[in-house]
Amino acid sequence: MIGIAGCGRMGAPMLAALRRAGFDAKGFDIRPPCEFGDLESHVTDNVAEFSQNLGTLITVVRDISQTEDVLFGAQNFSTAKHVTRIIVCSTLSPSYVLGLRDQIPAHISLIDAPMSGAQIAAEEARLSFMLGGDNAQL
Template structure:
């Protein structure tokens, strides 16, 4: 896809905004839409064009990128009134939201014949979105993936083609299950150590120098949890949703995976207890309450 491509970017939140800005830095023409007027103003101030609606953004765009909260919102934006048909025939849809793989395949079936679809969710958080160093998991045909690669490369340093449409979102859910399980293990380890009289920071230091090291111990415990900042930029409700997506996928495939089920149940309860809008590193507060 050449730099002359017109890109509609729908969803300029904490992750979407830096991703859209990286496309601008790479020389692409970006027209954005978001329900937040502040986000639209911020994009305009950085050289992007803004649209009055998602439909207006899609009109005439060679590429549509959706970075929204879930697949149901994506479907409502694209399908209501056949809005996706405002884009030229054979335009490329990059569905980068955290959606369920079954929803993605359903959406692709509904828009096929007019749009080419690649699901391409990301992992890495706000800092890596700003840096352009996200990990990106893509699902789609070889031809559509190759067409999308130059655009994805402006937002991500690590791009993995996982298979046909839907496999990107399946991989994202699987990844977040492992991430969420790692948070549970790290927080419980720190709370266990503290109860025995160990210094919490010392527990983290030893884990990070030993076989217990994981993403939570490396980039979350000291930086966001023990520091008390709780500012990773990823909401607890979104983590719970992604892990539940993995659990639902497992059930639909007839698998019995008690570890996944229990992890999903814990994150769902944490979201109910603390509220889904809080940072996911607040899971520490949830588990701490269980032991008090």
């Protein structure tokens, strides 16, 4: 399963686009699912439920502090049993993202993918991503 952590202005439309394209995708947010309208049944605030079949984690959170919570802190998704890929879509300092490689288990691919585009671009599934990481993993 593909999981989107952070279903705000950008994450929720990304989740909707993945689902429209036929991907098995679920969202996680600290807000309750009832706040997500048509996506309510596809968003959870339950860490264990979200982690259960999580293979690819896409983080779409605001900053380093929230990224830390998602990966190592309150949610700790970097230790989910089936995770093989983490894609960081937040715009974070390159040195911070490089440092993540030392903190994330070696069997997990780490891709830096900050995005460009406004909320309307996310809603229309036309965001641009700047990709960084190991060539084979990209």
